[in-house]
Amino acid sequence: MESKLLNVIEEQVAVQFTGKVNVLASFNRQFLGQIYFKNGDIIQVTFHHQKGLKAFYQILVDEYSLQSFEYVVEPELVDESERKIHYPYAVLKNKLGEVLKLYRESLKLRPPDNIKIILDAEFLEDSLEVTPQEYDVLMTLTDWNNPHDLYQHCELLDHEITLALVSLRKKGALKILAPRQE
Numbered sequence: 001m002e003s004k005l006l007n008v009i010e011e012q013v014a015v016q017f018t019g020k021v022n023v024l025a026s027f028n029r030q031f032l033g034q035i036y037f038k039n040g041d042i043i044q045v046t047f048h049h050q051k052g053l054k055a056f057y058q059i060l061v062d063e064y065s066l067q068s069f070e071y072v073v074e075p076e077l078v079d080e081s082e083r084k085i086h087y088p089y090a091v092l093k094n095k096l097g098e099v100l101k102l103y104r105e106s107l108k109l110r111p112p113d114n115i116k117i118i119l120d121a122e123f124l125e126d127s128l129e130v131t132p133q134e135y136d137v138l139m140t141l142t143d144w145n146n147p148h149d150l151y152q153h154c155e156l157l158d159h160e161i162t163l164a165l166v167s168l169r170k171k172g173a174l175k176i177l178a179p180r181q182e
Contacts, residue, residue, distance in 0.1 A: 005063055006093070008071045009035070009042070013089050016040035019075040023047060023059060026068035033059065036078050042092065043083040049152055052084045056092065057099050057157055064100055099157060106159040109166055113148040116177040117141060117165070123173035130168075137164040138173070 008021055016039050023033040033047030033055060047055035063069060085092075111117065119141055130138065133156055140154040154161050168174050 003060065003063055005059060005069070005071060008073070009089065012037050012073065013040045017073070017075070018078055019073065020078065022072040022074060024070040024072060026070050029070060032069070036082055038078050038080060038083070042085050042089055043078065043080070044085060054155055054157055056085065057096070060096060061100065061103050061158065099159070102159040106162040110158075110162050111147045111165065111176070113146060114179045115147065116145045117147065117150065118145055118175050118177065120173055120175050123171065128171055128173075131164070133160050133164040134168050137161055137168065
């Protein structure tokens with residue numbers, strides 16, 4: 001996969017860039033997010049309502065899904081206090097292949113956006129253990145019960161959310177409400 005973003009990032013890493021790369025929608029140049037660099041290290045990423053590693057990988061997953069973005073490089077002073085990502089670029093890039101593979105595999109399991117997912121009260125009374133990812137999904141479901149919102153507001157990567165939903169469904173923790181047929 002040839003990635004325009006990875007080419008831009010590699011240029012900034014090579015020259016020890018400090019500043020940000022703005023992510024814009026190609027069709028209307030709407031601002032979607034930015035990647036912050038400090039001395040060639042990626043220290044923070046924002047994309048839509050997401051931040052950190054999730055935002056970084058989400059841009060690349062969207063680019064892989066054939067969404068088109070423009071990238072505008074802006075030299076700027078960036079404070080170290082902005083740092084939320086502590087991995088070198090080589091580690092982030094190495095993990096990308098795995099993230100894309102898991103994303104592709106989980107697409108067929110992703111729930112449709114027109115349903116509602118609610119917690120089963122009986123599950124809360126049971127003493128079944130939940131994984132940290134399942135816990136994050138359960139916490140997000142207390143505020144957002146439709147899949148689109150869940151995927152937007154949960155800090156996990158999309159494939160992690162999908163796998164946690166599948167696992168929680170198998171444990172009987174979730175109830176699915178289908179849309180009304182009229």
